[in-house]
Amino acid sequence: MQSRQTYLLNMHAAMLDALGPSHWWPGETPFEIVLGAILTQNTNWENVRRALNALRAQNLLSAPALAALDTEELAALIRPAGYYRVKAGRIKNFLRFFEHEAGFDFTVLQALPTPEIRERLLGVNGIGPETADSIALYALDKPTFVVDTYTARIFGRHGQIPEEISYADLQAYFTEALPEDTALFNEFHAQIVRVGKHWCKKKQPQCHRCPLEPFLPL
DNA sequence: CTCCAGTACG
DNA sequence: CGTACGGGAG
Structure with a gap:
């Protein structure tokens, strides 16, 4: 049994390993x-x-x-x-x-x-x-965790949250477990979007060869 | 013919 | 809580 923080940070590390840094919205104003x-x-x-x-x-x-x-x-x-x-x-x-x-x-x-x-x-x-x-x-570079439909879908499919969840509750799932760190929040959300877009599709999820496949529940 | 980094309004 | 808003791509 591990803490939610460990679970999330392991996911984060796995996505960084598989995808590399996201450099999200870097050169833009x-x-x-x-x-x-x-x-x-x-x-x-x-x-x-x-x-x-x-x-x-x-x-x-x-x-x-x-x-x-x-x-x-x-x-x-x-x-x-x-x-x-x-x-x-x-x-x-x-x-x-x-x-x-x-x-x-x-x-x-x-x-x-x-x-x-x-x-x-x-x-x-x-x-x-x-x-x-x-x-x-x-x-504005503030430590705010962003959640979206990708977030709900990925973590819903991984059995971590209810299918129907409010924005506030979904956000709390992360902010209650993670350190308040702007760089971490920036990269984590970017990774979630990338995984959602390429693997955790609405209709045909590509769980095999998804970086988060090892984190699926039995 | 569905789906997509939501939100406001009745 | 249901619906409008909408073009572009698979």
Whole structure:
């Protein structure tokens, strides 16, 4: 019998061994990470990349530039990401918040206590728990553990959590067991997404040759 | 014809 | 708690 912490850290080590470091959202600016976090809501990352590239081509990957763009033009540019009218509005909501609360300056947000950052982000219409946590972790470098459908599916199939679980309970499963470490949280979530995308598929899981196959219950 | 790093609203 | 939002790819 081992502790949940040991179980999780062994998984983490196994994924690092099999996949190598993820280098997640490394060379991108915090603002581009925020855009990606909103655009990827229930959406394939390839389509998000197309939308980001369309913005990049127009030199629109900065907050002031996007704030000056009207919502309809923004929607047209991010169309490949799907839900484009909804997401254009959500990005605009964030920009309004970002300008008024922080003067388009991420260090202002970064200076706040992590729980308050989360609360403020959740106050923006269109930013829910996963998006808020993704921004806190990957754009602001705060020790926030991000969970998602991949997380629920992988750990559900491994018999660690109930099939139906709330975001808060799923997140607590990790934060109650792991040390509060930004680099660990960053890499762990990245690994979960990679495993979910390539092996722990919704319809046809590829358990054989999955890095987490040894961790399946008997 | 299903599926995808969710969220808000009735 | 059910539904709308959506284009792109397997």
